Structure formats: C-alpha cells, structure tokens
Amino acid sequence: MLIRKKLVKRIDRAILLVLFVGFALSIYQIAFPKEGQVASTVLAILRKIPWLAMTLYLVKWFLQHFIRKSPKMFDRRQLPDLTFAGLLFLYEKLKYHVEFLYSDWFLYVLLSVFFVVRIIREGHIIKDRRLTPSMLFGFSFAMLIFVSTALLLIPDVTTHQMTFVDALFTATSAVCVTGLAVVDTASAFTPLGKDMLLVMIQIGGLGLMTFTNFFAVLFRGGMSFRNHLILNDIIQPDQPNSLVSTLVKIVGYTLIMEAIGVFLIHYVSNEKFFTNSYDSWFFSVFHAVSAFCNAGFSTLPDGLFNGGFRYNYPFQIIICLLVIFGGIGFPVVIDLYNTVRSLFRSLFQWLFMRQRFVFLARNLNVHSRLVLTSTTILLVLGMILYFATEYNNTLQDHPTIFGKFTQSLFGSVTPRTAGFNTVDMGGLMQGTILVYLLLMWIGASPSSTGGGIKTTTFTIAISNIVALVRGKGRVELFKREISEDSIKRAFAVMFISFLIIGLAVFLISIFEPEQQLTKIAFECFSAYSTVGLSLNLTPELSTPSKFVLIVTMFLGRVGMFTILFGLFKKVGSSSHRYPKENVLIV
Template identity: 40%
Template sequence: MLSLIFSFLKIFFFYYFNENITSDIKIYTLISLIVYVLIRVTYFMRIVYVKIHNPAFIFITSFVFLSFLGSILLMLPASTVKKISFIDALFTSTSAVCVTGLVVLDTAKDFTYLGKIFILILIELGGLGILTITSFFSYFFRDGFSFKEAIFISNFLNTKTTNNVLSLAVKVVMFTLTVEFIGTLLIYFSIKEKNTIESDNILFFSIFHSISAFCNSGFSTLSQGLYSQSVRFNYLFQLIIAFLLILGGIGFNILFNFFTYIWLTIKKYFLKIFKDEDFRCPVHVVTLNTKIVILTTFFLLFFGTVFYYISEYHCSLSEHSSFHGKWIVSFFSSATSRTAGFHVLNINTFTPITIFFTIFLMWIGASPASTGGGIKTSTFALALMNVISLSRGKNRLEIQRKEISSESIRLSFSIIMLSIIVIYISILIIIFLDPKEDILSISFEVFSAFSTAGLSLGITSNLSNGSKLILILLMLLGRIGIFNVMIGLLKKDKIGSHHYYRYPKGNILIN
C-alpha cells in the first residue's frame, strides 16, 4: 500500500506541475516496486537470521547479496547510457554498498537518471546496513519477536544490551533520514543562488550529495566530483558536506550519547534559570567510549587540517586565493580523507608526504558503529595508549580511573595486524597483475579500498579485471570488518558459550 500510494502521489504531482510525465511515471513506479521488493527482502532476511545461529555470517551475506543484486540492477538497459560489463557493474555496486566511492565509470555520464537512483538506494542500504533496515521494519511488523532475534539485532547494532534494540534501530533510521533531509535543504540553498551546477535538477543533486555525504560514500553526480569548477570554490557547500561526513562517521551510539548529554545539560540550566529548580543529571552520562572517540576524532581533524594547510600551501592549495578558503579546503580534506571519497583538491598534484599522510588517515578511518570504514578511531587510540602505558612500565591500561579490558586491547591489536597483512598481500597481487602501474598509486588504491575511503590517484579504471576483483574483495572486507569475517568463517561455538578451563601459562621472550 505504501508503495502504491507513493507512486500515485508522484503521478498526481507531475500531472499538475509537469507536462512530460510519461518517463517520470515509469521511473517512480519502478522505484515503488523496488521499495516493495525491499520490504519483502527484509522480511525474508528476518526469517533467515532466525534459522541460522551465526550473526556474523548473516552480516557478511547481507552485504554480498546487496552487491550482487545491485550489479544486476545497474546492468539493466534503462540504468546505463551504454552497455557495461558485469565486472564494472559489480565494482560500482560494491563501491556503493560498501560506501567507498571508488569508480571505474563516470557516474554522471555513464548512468541514466534511473541508474543514479539505484546507486543512491545502494548507498543508503549499505550505509545503514540491510539488517538495520530489517530491524526497522520488524518494529512495525513484530509478530512473535523472540529473544534470540533481539540478541542478533544487538550484534548488528553494536550494542551490549537487548533492551529496546528495535527502538534503537528506528532511532538510527529516523535520525539518518532527518539529518539527510536537513543536509538536502542546506545544500540546495547553498548552490541555488550561484546556479553553476552541471545538473538540470538541483533538488536531485542536493538529495544525492546529502545521502552520499552522510553515508560517507563519496559518489557524486558531477564528472570531476567536488573538484568540478562549479563547486570547487563554494566554501559553504564544502562545510555542509564536511559536517555531514563527520556526523555519519562518528557513530550512531556516540551521537545519541552525546546528544543525551547536551539535552540534559540544557534541561538542567533551563530549570535552574526559569523555574528555580535543581536538576541532578545521572552519573557518567558521557561514556568512556564516547570521550575516546570524540577526542580522537577532534585531534585527527585538527592536526589533519593544519598538515594539509602547511604541506599543500604552495601546491594544490595555491588555486584558492583567500585565507579562509585555504583553511576550509584543508579542513574538508582532513575530514574526507578518513571516511569518504570526495575531494576538492587535485590529488595528482599532492606532494609525496601528503600522499603518505592521506594513506595514514585513510587507514585509521571512521568510528565504530558508523557508516565509515578503516581500523576505526577507538582501535587506533587504544593501541596507542597501550603502547604508552607499557612504555611507562604498567601491566594494564587505565584511562580516567577505569581499567580497559584485556579483550578490547587484544582485539585492537588483532584488527591492526590483520589489516596490515591483508593490505600487504593485496598490494603484492595487484603489482603482479598490473606491473605497469606505479607502486605508490597501487598502495594508495588498496588502502582506499580497504578503508572504504574512495580516494584515488586515477588508476582505478585502468586496472585489469583481476585487480578490480581484489579491490571488490577489499571493499567488502573493509565495510564488513575483517574480524567479523574471521568470526563468521572460523567460529564454531554458539552464542553464549564459554570455555570453563585455562591452561598453564607459557612465557615467550619478546624483544
């Protein structure tokens, strides 16, 4: 019913405001059909993850399934201007689902209006995760919702409690739609006055880039991306995109916890000033996880901005004449390097030191439970603080009078080690398959794919099919999480099982 109502509303709207409605009716009717299919798929996914006892395996399968489904949709004759190969379709679909932004085709010229809508839907589903969408629909159609389903959904949403997990899924979806709606309005008004966009439909341009920015995907409907002449010097537009990137990459749990603290603080002062009442905030509203993620994100953004400003001042930044323009572009570059594939500077003119620093930012990536990739900010922060703690002679990691569990420390170092191994092996394979390409460009491409950053030195479309398949696999590993893949493939125990034994300790000499 929702799909049909959506379609009829579109027909009614175009009937009164547009004379040529035939093509629009076809497109929006097809979109309505896709929405219906999505609802049926989510219902089917709910049945599947109740039958299978491995949440990690379901999580992996959902992204692989979306990638192949997207490639089929993008190969439809109505989706492209000319026929494309299956590898290119799969690469584009995987890049959209894994919110990466690496492209082998020109999104603006090679895809039709319908094809761009397909890409946009894949970005939204990939950013939120189809299992979050499944939970969202389960909230409204939750007949026979079991405790086991609550355990699975809590795994998908990265929360340790099973209380109100469906409500959390609804909050995630509604918050995402709200931010994307506000972002659409801000982008629309930031570019409407200048009216220099290389697009006939400014509203669709705004919607596309708002969703793409918040989901940290880096896709653009402009041939040169945000480096296009029409938006390269629009600094207000760049600030809007940058803040959408940061919001999408900081993590939903962190955002909700931070907003709760702000709301309670406002409420406290409001009652004190206007009603002369004392309001006692709950103890430890802001969690340690929130503090670590926000501080790490702030320092990476700050030092990244300063670094880009200094290193590129006489190079790629020289085309920006104003003082504030240079700083805004540097801030934008610092934000997008960790999470998305947007760029407003000519990456091909970057100095080697800037390229290596960009690789470092891409490797760290966004925060946990967000739409971004990488090893995550909390992983990097824990590993760094543990090194400092060991250097001081401490045998445990303590932060703000709290002891960090050894499990979290082991997990952080495992993720770092696995990422280095996978990246190194991938670079070796692509060098073997494409020996003509520069090793620095290949390394940049591999880091970008694994961290779902989407930046490139321009070699993506020139790679062989074998190298493209390696990048597809890297994008999936980066979005799903390599440790989740290891758990899905190797873990044989059921949820909640424990080993009630310990072996004698064995000492190994190190250093």
C-alpha cells in the same frame, strides 16, 4: 494441525525457491549474452513467476486462516504475506494497462526486491541456527550487492551498456559506501541510474538489517525475537531492552541530518550551474546522502574538483560537517542526545519548577569521550599536516586564508572514509599521500557509516603501547580501565587489516606490473577503508585487479574479523589454566 504446519513450512520454502529462480533468471537475462530464442524463453518463464508466487502466498494464507478449529479472516501476524499477494495481484492486473509496469526491467526489479525482502524476513527458513548474527550481517550485504549489480545492468539505467565486472564493481562500491568508480558517475548513468545509486548508498550506509527491522517496527509494531538478537549484536546498545528506540533514533538522526544537509547545500549552491530546479534539488539530496554515508560519489564531472564548486567554500564546509556527523558513530550521537536531554531537563526544572539542579558526574561514557577526543585530534593534526605539505602546491590555487583553511579542513576530513576530492589527486605531494594513507587506514568510528580500522582501535593500540613503555600493567583512559578483550580485539583488527591490504597490494602488483607501487597501495588502502580516493588509477585497472578491489571493499565494509567471528565455533570456558611463561619479543 501437524499436517497443516508441515504444508505451510513447505509452501514457505516453495515461495523462497520460486523467488530465487526469478532473481537468478533476472541476473542471467540481464548480465549474460544469449541467443534470441533463449532470451525469449527465459522472459516467458519470468513473466509467470509473479503469478505463481501470488498463488503460493494465497494458498499459505488460506491454510493458516481457514484450515483450523476456529477460522478467522485476518491475522496480524500474516498480514505481510497477504500484502505481498495483494501487490502481485495488482501487478498482474495493471501491467497490461500501464506501459512501464509491463517493461522487462520493472519485472527484473520486482522479482529482485521480493526475493531480498523474503530472504531477510524469512531467514529462519535457511537453517537459522547456523546463521550467526555476524554471518547474516555479511550475507545481507552480499545479497544487496548482487541485487544492485542486476539493477545496474538494466539498459535504461546507464547511457551505455555496462559490463558485468563494471556493474559488480560499481554496486560493491555504492553498497559498501566506498566511492571508487570505474566509470564517470556524471555521464555514465541516466537519471534513473543515479536514483538507484542513491538508494544503494543510503541502504548500504545504514545496513540492510537496520532498514528491514526499522520497517518491521514501523508497520508491524515490533520485530521478531531472532532479529532482535541479531540487531542487538550489530548495534550493541547499552541496554538490550532499548534496541527498538535505538533503532528509531538511528534512522531518525540519519534523516534529520540529511534533510538539513539538503537545504544547506541547496542554499549555498549556484542555481546558474543547473538547468532547472529539479536538478538543483536532486544534486543537493544526492550529495547530502553521499556525504553523510561517507560514500564519496558525486554527480559532478570531475567530482568536487569541478570548476563550479572547487572554490565554493561554504559548500565544502557543509560536506565536511556531514561527513563528520556520519562518521562519529551512532552510539556517540545517542549518548550525546541523552546527555543534552538530561542537562536541559535539569536546567528547566531548576529555572521554572524550583527543583534542585541535578549534576551528572559522568555525562558521557568512555567510548563517546574516546571517539570525540580522537576525532578532534585527527582532524586538527590532519589539517596542520595538509597545510604544511600542500602550502606551496595545491593550496596555491586558493589565495585567501579562509580558502586555505577550508581546503586544509577538507583534506583532513575526506580521507577519513569520505572520498570526495577538491584537488587533482595525481598532483599531491608524497608527504600528503603518506598522511592520506594513515588517515584512510584509521578511518571513522565504530557503528558509523564510515570504514577503516576505526578511531577507537587505533587509540587503544597507541594507549597500550604507551602503557607498556611506562611499565603499567593495564590501559587506563578517562579514569576507567580498558578491558583486556578490547585490547586484544584492537590488535587483531589491525593485524587483519594489514594482512588483507598487503595481500591486495601483492595481487594487483602482479596483475598491473607497469603501475607504480604507491598508486597500487593507495588504491588498496582506499578500498579496504571504504574511502574512495584514488590517484587516478581505478579506470585503468584490469579485470582481475577489479575483482581484488571488489573483495577488498566488501571485507573492509563488513569486517574480516566479523566474518571470522561468525565462521569459527566459539570455545567454551575451561576450568583449568596452564602455567604462564614469557616469550622473548624484543
């Protein structure tokens, strides 16, 4: 029995090693120039890897089912391994009969997907006790970025061969749902490339851990205890035992909102703008997903500034609503759902079952109230400021009051991590740029598809300042006292954000001495907050500056505080405390 377990563990490691070699060689084959003989040798090795992985899967399955006291044919716990072996067997049998299965790019995609699925599903193989939930969250994004980079380097994905740096930049921007682009999305990608970009945005918006565990629940009836703890740390539901239902609600809410967005966008879009019905529906799907995930990517030349949609106000309002619903955060949506459900249940029982109406004194928790209030204030304030600063500038192109209102709303919503633009960003007033910097820095709400320091962080910091000015020793919101830990975390997040953005501005100003500091700062704020707006600077950046923005986008999406939280060892509580002493601040 002990020997069998050791063999199974070693086969697990061998499978991971084989798939890693396949993934690494796929990236090498795609991204790096080499002689023809070397490329042929690497390709020959890659074609052997699916067969080798299938053999290892079958050997592992045989050891676990037959080399035991009571052999049995099937075991539900090992069904995924048997499924993977079956898929690889079908690939080996069908690749000589189906042309696209034998193509090089399909082999690269197959090996990359199998490696990512394996490393996520079997994360415990890599010293799982050392991988904290925060580290695994960042690691999953890094893996997704590298896989996406390899996919974008496939010749059939783009209309012209992308460089490795541009592919890495685009993959990071898509996975981190930023929207900054060094190439024109409309013309640089083939239909296959746009499909891949759409998948990257969707997975990046929800997070790879959310997707993998959702499918674990869907196909296996549950998730591992380790993944349960990881997701509990990431999603942070009110009740730990409700994590699975919360996960299903998150994915269900996303698909429902995006489906509604698809039909509404298709309804208000001009069919004459597209060559056929497929293009129209794909346009609707792409922009619904991109808007809800706060990505800001568009398949239109010049983005939403395109002449066919610049004055389509219903379309812009739908985009705004999708951005808002994606940016308020899943905890708020679930809290609203529970509140509305309880209200309708009480009304139904009161009207039809003659039961006493149950009044809930506390319908929404403090987090939800804080998010909804701050979001509303920022939207209204942003609209007013945009209207005031751009009335004699970009709003002159929209003669009607409804048009000006829509543009002001769009100008208030899109800097909050969405990244769409219906105006020439280079023509904005200086006052509008300053407003955009503030809105981009604040961003969306926690546990949403958006970035930034988050609305709750900014609101708690402002509330703490007001409390200090008024001489209060605590922060109170909605008749609740905010914990000291939340206040400390808010100021830590703000400080780290300024540190990262400041360092990025400093480095790019060295690499791009001829560029204006305003444009550089705008670019760095946009990258860190995963917004995607640019003052037409991104395509002009040099390679070192692109790498700076790549790191900035990654840190902005994952969160530098999250990374530090996972890297540093936690200090246990001590039984002693030192005497307190005040330090002069002002």
